Amino acid sequence: MATASAGEDGTSRTIYRACPLCEATCGIAVEVAVDVDGSGHAVAVRGDDEDPLGRGYICPKAHGLIGLQEDPDRLRHPVRRVDGQWLEIGWDEAFELVGRRLREIRESSGPGALSAYVGNPTVHDLGATVYMPALLRSLGSKKRFTASSVDQLPKMLSCAALFGGSLSIPIPDIDRTQHLLMLGANPMASNGSLMTAPDMRGRLRALRERGGRLIVVDPRRSETARIADEHLFIRPGTDALFLFSLVHTLFDEQLVALGPLEQYVRGIEEVRELSRDFSPEATAPATGIQADDTRRLAREFGAASKAACYGRVGTCTQAFGTVSSWLIDVVNVLTGNLDRPGGVLFPRAATSPGVAKPGPGSPVAHARWRSSVRGLPESFGELPVAALSEEIDSAGDARIRALVTLAGNPVLSTPNGARLARALESLDFMVSVDLYVNETTRFADVILPPTTPLERPHYDLAFSGLAIRNVAKFSPTVLDPPAGGWDQWKIIAELAGCVNGVGADVVDDLVLGALLSSCVGAPETACPDVSQEQARKALGDKRGPERLLDLMLRAGPYGDRFDGARGGLSLAALQASPHGIDLGPLASRIPEVIATESGAIELAPPLLVADVPRLRAALDCGARAHHELLLIGRRHVRSNNSWMHNIHSLAKGPERCTLLVHPDDATRLGLQDAKTARIRSRVGEVVAPVAVSSEVMPGVVSLPHGYGHDAPGTRMETARLHAGVNANLLSDEEQIDQPSGNSVLSGIPVEVSPV
Numbered sequence: 021m022a023t024a025s026a027g028e029d030g031t032s033r034t035i036y037r038a039c040p041l042c043e044a045t046c047g048i049a050v051e052v053a054v055d056v057d058g059s060g061h062a063v064a065v066r067g068d069d070e071d072p073l074g075r076g077y078i079c080p081k082a083h084g085l086i087g088l089q090e091d092p093d094r095l096r097h098p099v100r101r102v103d104g105q106w107l108e109i110g111w112d113e114a115f116e117l118v119g120r121r122l123r124e125i126r127e128s129s130g131p132g133a134l135s136a137y138v139g140n141p142t143v144h145d146l147g148a149t150v151y152m153p154a155l156l157r158s159l160g161s162k163k164r165f166t167a168s169s170v171d172q173l174p175k176m177l178s179c180a181a182l183f184g185g186s187l188s189i190p191i192p193d194i195d196r197t198q199h200l201l202m203l204g205a206n207p208m209a210s211n212g213s214l215m216t217a218p219d220m221r222g223r224l225r226a227l228r229e230r231g232g233r234l235i236v237v238d239p240r241r242s243e244t245a246r247i248a249d250e251h252l253f254i255r256p257g258t259d260a261l262f263l264f265s266l267v268h269t270l271f272d273e274q275l276v277a278l279g280p281l282e283q284y285v286r287g288i289e290e291v292r293e294l295s296r297d298f299s300p301e302a303t304a305p306a307t308g309i310q311a312d313d314t315r316r317l318a319r320e321f322g323a324a325s326k327a328a329c330y331g332r333v334g335t336c337t338q339a340f341g342t343v344s345s346w347l348i349d350v351v352n353v354l355t356g357n358l359d360r361p362g363g364v365l366f367p368r369a370a371t372s373p374g375v376a377k378p379g380p381g382s383p384v385a386h387a388r389w390r391s392s393v394r395g396l397p398e399s400f401g402e403l404p405v406a407a408l409s410e411e412i413d414s415a416g417d418a419r420i421r422a423l424v425t426l427a428g429n430p431v432l433s434t435p436n437g438a439r440l441a442r443a444l445e446s447l448d449f450m451v452s453v454d455l456y457v458n459e460t461t462r463f464a465d466v467i468l469p470p471t472t473p474l475e476r477p478h479y480d481l482a483f484s485g486l487a488i489r490n491v492a493k494f495s496p497t498v499l500d501p502p503a504g505g506w507d508q509w510k511i512i513a514e515l516a517g518c519v520n521g522v523g524a525d526v527v528d529d530l531v532l533g534a535l536l537s538s539c540v541g542a543p544e545t546a547c548p549d550v551s552q553e554q555a556r557k558a559l560g561d562k563r564g565p566e567r568l569l570d571l572m573l574r575a576g577p578y579g580d581r582f583d584g585a586r587g588g589l590s591l592a593a594l595q596a597s598p599h600g601i602d603l604g605p606l607a608s609r610i611p612e613v614i615a616t617e618s619g620a621i622e623l624a625p626p627l628l629v630a631d632v633p634r635l636r637a638a639l640d641c642g643a644r645a646h647h648e649l650l651l652i653g654r655r656h657v658r659s660n661n662s663w664m665h666n667i668h669s670l671a672k673g674p675e676r677c678t679l680l681v682h683p684d685d686a687t688r689l690g691l692q693d694a695k696t697a698r699i700r701s702r703v704g705e706v707v708a709p710v711a712v713s714s715e716v717m718p719g720v721v722s723l724p725h726g727y728g729h730d731a732p733g734t735r736m737e738t739a740r741l742h743a744g745v746n747a748n749l750l751s752d753e754e755q756i757d758q759p760s761g762n763s764v765l766s767g768i769p770v771e772v773s774p775v
């Protein structure tokens with residue numbers, strides 16, 4: 021749906037939608053110039069001042085949507101690799117080949133020989149999000165991998181253990197809190213992660229203007245740390261020790277005050293006992309944070325009228341990621357800040373189930389099966405990606421022989437990229453859904469390119485459940501897709517079908533049928549008095565994700581329940597509100613949100629308690645290992661993982677892929693600014709330019725991730741000009757967070773020497 025801009029003369033139009041490039045989901049206005057043949061091309065992107073969440077904010081990446089649209093390197097047709105050359109083929113030929121090869125391999129070697137890797141951009145597309153589970157099911161394999169186990173699985177696992185849902189993640193109430201304690205996060209560059217919050221600069225400024233405080237704990241004085249009231253360096257990988265010391269102090273100084281939450285919480289005394297060994301004095305040698313500072317921070321947090329503790333990528337991508345994620349919420353619970361305005365709250369998304377299911381929930385979906393080689397546990401239906409290489413190259417008869425990748429570049433984003441590249445090269449068959457021939461998809465036999473984000477409709481299913489305010493916004497198609505272009509949902513549905521010899525329509529019917537069963541016509545659904553036939557009729561017969569979205573909205577907590585007279589949300593209501601609909605600030609949701617087996621918040625869940633002895637052992641090791649140089653990552657506001665590096669407007673500018681080294685370490689190691697250094701880890705080595713800076717703490721070096729675009733066989737010429745080095749040639753697939761199996765990508769021991 022296009023919305024005409026005021027005063028337009030018929031040669032341009034403005035379309036409002038959400039930016040699909042990162043978790044912030046900023047509202048944007050895309051100006052489209054209409055060509056003489058009636059088609060259009062996007063000419064400008066600006067912030068939408070009337071967007072209820074973003075309020076007009078955008079970052080430089082939003083303009084990259086046009087760069088992506090016009091990128092000559094972007095694939096526009098399916099391609100097949102023959103003798104090292106990419107040949108354009110038709111969609112029918114592509115799916116005939118893909119279906120045949122996947123079926124052959126499954127028939128000869130069993131369903132475990134098939135696998136899938138789902139990359140991060142998948143969740144930024146409505147169609148991919150709703151049809152991807154059907155594809156994974158159709159493969160029939162338990163060897164599934166996603167980008168979740170790159171950087172967020174620990175948080176999902178800890179939330180499932182505490183609250184009963186992997187996506188029941190409490191979000192900081194940024195706009196009302198008075199005290200924000202942040203670990204391992206840099207929202208000034210990311211605009212939030214597992215916290216959808218556009219314009220973090222403005223929001224953090226507002227926090228300080230109303231007298232609130234921002235405290236950042238991070239091994240690097242990041243962009244966020246620079247604007248904080250206080251920044252403390254912490255030794256990489258020791259957040260769990262620091263957090264346990266906060267918990268210890270809260271108990272020690274009688275600062276525990278759960279308030280009304282107490283009736284819903286179990287395990288408080290057990291947490292008190294567990295925290296005894298982690299006094300601030302005991303953890304200080306490992307963390308590098310003085311005991312007095314830790315006690316003061318605990319007191320300040322406990323005394324704040326409204327406080328939120330938040331941790332992100334750095335707290336997940338370490339050896340104690342799940343324990344760190346758990347302890348962040350323990351701090352919030354013990355101080356009464358969970359489920360309190362100004363503390364941390366659970367969003368209520370417009371597409372979440374419209375009825376709460378009272379009573380005990382299910383056990384945590386964890387370790388129901390394990391990987392073949394190392395026995396790493398499954399979580400929520402997927403295996404940790406740290407196991408992907410070995411499941412291809414070392415699992416014998418149980419090995420993965422065919423791989424489907426969706427919008428992912430695991431050679432750059434997962435540990436030991438060199439080993440993974442070799443493993444991918446050895447596959448019997450690989451098919452990728454992707455816009456580019458990149459460092460991963462160069463190994464595919466077939467690449468299926470979807471239409472671009474501007475050529476398809478969108479709704480943020482995932483991020484509206486992680487947002488700092490409840491909002492609902494539908495993003496219409498901005499540009500007509502080219503003739504013969506396929507939307508991502510259709511490619512994925514066709515892939516799911518071709519594995520079993522059926523078409524995309526059959527898959528679409530199955531997906532709709534399953535969703536109808538959970539939304540209407542049964543007593544436990546939100547619409548018990550609406551039959552499936554009535555709902556089908558009301559939804560119409562247009563295939564694809566919009567029909568499914570309409571169903572979720574109408575049966576959701578703000579939905580019209582298929583009763584026009586009742587009012588409420590539907591797809592039509594959102595289409596009539598192009599800027600989005602504000603559903604209000606986050607509000608308390610306990611007890612309805614608790615879905616643990618016991619029906620209580622499990623503050624000391626066995627899964628987490630079992631990992632505490634390992635943490636206790638790290639108290640000693642952490643202090644002893646101070647002679648080691650540890651590598652951490654970082655992110656730039658113009659970059660988002662690896663996939664926008666081929667857009668000239670984002671890639672240009674000063675060299676970003678540099679190794680930050682503290683001046684003391686530079687002197688000790690003989691490193692000079694702007695000269696190159698060799699960085700070695702157990703699994704690999706790279707050479708990168710040095711930037712000497714006191715931004716990192718002594719003993720820590722930093723390289724951004726997502727680079728390394730000089731691999732042979734790729735087709736991303738702009739990225740190649742700004743190639744950088746792949747930091748994940750250094751990360752070690754053997755190093756994991758034990759409960760989740762999540763990769764350790766931060767705090768990698770390295771040796772650095774001048775070249």
Ligand code: SF4
Pocket residue numbers: 039040041042043044045046077078079080081082210211218
């Ligand atoms: S922060 Fe930038 S990339 Fe992310 S949604 Fe907003 S405009 Fe898009």
